[in-house]
Amino acid sequence: MLKIRNLSKSFGGVRAVDNVSFDVPLGSIVALIGPNGAGKTSTFNLISGLAEPDTGTVTLFDKQLTGKSPDDVCRAGIARTFQISQLFETLSVRENIQTAALFGRRPRDDLQAAVVRANELVRAFDLVRHAEALPKDLTFAQRRNVEIARALVMDPQILLLDEVLAGLTASEIEDAIATIERVKSPTVGILLVEHQMRAVMRLADSVVVMMQGSVLMQGSPDEVRRHPKVLSAYLGEEIDASGSLVLQRSEDALPATSPMDGERQTFSAAVTPILAVRGLSAGYGPLTALHGIDLDVGENELVALIGSNGMGKSTALKAISGLLEPLTGTVHFEGRDITRLPPHSIARLGLGQVPEGRQLFQYMSVEDNLLLGAAFVAQAWCARRERLGEIFALFPRLAERRTQRAGRLSGGEQQMVAIGRALMARPRLLMLDEPTIGLAPIVVAETFEAIRRIKGTGVSVLLVEQNVGWALRVADRVYVMESGRIVLAETAEKLRSSREFLRSFGLE
């Protein structure tokens, strides 16, 4: 059993982890949940030796692990994955797993034995066809599998999984939950940090809720989801026992756009397209990732582009914004051909972008990050003070943090800065790439609320989103991508009531 007792750690005066105690028994799964910045990852780092606690102890059975270096902790029997998948990029998939086998608990000096053991995991995780591939050639979900396999190959007693489900689509999450269920055994204790409540409800034997560095409560999944404070500070809405938000219920909260049953809306005709994409193809080197897509965004319309990872959604955004030169096809923005313009010219024309992973200037203040958004657009720069006020009105929390370093903010606040920065240039169209990845449920809700408000100010929005449930709730129209092609274009209204569609995305 892994015992955490009175663990505390301060970073520059902020108590990131405050007197945290809990156990992870062998054979059980413990989930660690809480808002972004609650100290979950810091706790993980204290356990795995990446940081040294100020006070408190970590013991595995009778072994004292407090203050040990990461490699010692690992050899003692604790394996971990990383929040942002961190594979050894210069090693093949098999070598990644094999390296862990060579150095982990009961290290094997025998290369051949390590290869044999690695191959077992390669087979178990369905990676045989990719065993010799480099990590960069894998899909997002495959990388996650390699991460888990690399930790498991060490035969750990305790497995720490740090947001292994983040960024996966609903069906990929199902697969990952099945994988974790398979990993569960009487000889392994699993501690997972997770925002996917569906997985937490299904997998966890016990849930530890952290808030502002300390443990708010610990209990069964059922107790946790009913706890009023957890609801108000983390989940934001009640969720059912399976962990999903009920679509119907939340729809009531949003003003319904008038349903026009039977009358088929044709997109480009019904609205004036501000962005018109025709036959757009793009790729990386010899690989074509986008195969001639057609896509419209109408004036003051919110369009969502959904689909699994690696289906070409981000590539589409890059090809539109000029970051990637299209192979064929055209992009018209407000009637003007912008197909082969350089990205900065496109941005100046009024096409704003919020990149995946936020990409803030970490060492600059919130305000400077925002100002930078207007710095190279002449009209926006003249009106920057006024605009800044509007952004702070949209995100009041940023006003409180205007002088703070962007890198010090929580994930949700960073996302607000990224959106605000794009808005500073007064774009006519805002493109967002996975804005809610890795955010706590309540912050996800806030972010989508903000996006709806932005649309309310007359800005058109093109949203790439993994979270299909939410995309359906906020979007006017939805495009579904598969293998670089658009396979479905429909109003969100229609899709919300299509059982077949909802089922295909694991929402029913």
Add this chain to the structure above:
Amino acid sequence: MTSNAAPLTAAAAGIVAISALAALPFLLDAYMLHWAVAVLKFVVLTLAWDILARTGQVSFGHAAFFGLGAYIAVLAASAFGLDQILSMLVAGVVAAGLATCLSALFFRVRGIYFAILTLAFAEVLKVCATMLTDITGGAMGLSARPLFGGDAIKGYFFILGLALVTIIGMGLLSRTRYHFGILAMRGSPDVAAAFGIPVVAIRTIAYSVSAGLTGVVGGFYAFYTTYINPESAFEVAISVAPVIMSIFGGLYSIAGGIIGAVTLTLIQEYLRTTFEYGSLIVYGLLLIVSILFMPKGVWGLIAGLWSRRSSKCRDADR
């Protein structure tokens, strides 16, 4: 079939190469032999530097260990009357010991900060060598008795032996689990540590071995040229040469290091004797062009062409 033949072919090629290298000094005139020694000297320096680079730390100050080795070897031979070979080994041990001590301090930082620290440290040693006139002779420098009584062929075999030991040692390393540990920690040391790889220990050992070999070469250089002073022993060029040679030939590979050291030493000499003026400009241009068009070095280019060819063959088989 090819897979069975490959080790045999490699062994045969190795035997032929070693025999050729053994016969070489008897075929070359004194001037050419001098250049063969210079080439081998840079082979060892480059591979030694690469040992540390493989673990993810780039040194720009290996002249510190080269110069220290030079002074220690000369002093050990003159003040304590040690045999020359023994003196060079002592120089290596002292350099390695110093690197071990420095590890605790220097490895607190990474990347460019580490590089600057090493560069600064080499300069500090140069100043020390200039100031400690009683021991080092100050700017006047020290004279040493010629290596092996001036027997150039013996000198050649010594440095050849050192190069072979380095190459074989590095070759054997790639058959152990540490090979994978080093590959993993180069890009992501924190992650590597989380998988049980003793990152700190591996780096410290790599730095010490790297410094030790450089120190032995420094001692060799001192006896070979019979005279050292702070400027020549701690010359910045000594720090920079292995970096350039590694990058030119191909980082993190034995073949790349050898190719880089051999090619650049010979090219430099050819240019120096061909152009009366501006040979360094031509040399610089050559380096710029090669780095721009062969970012993975000569060996990277060859390996790339090779794998493309063999994958074409595989496709043809299907």
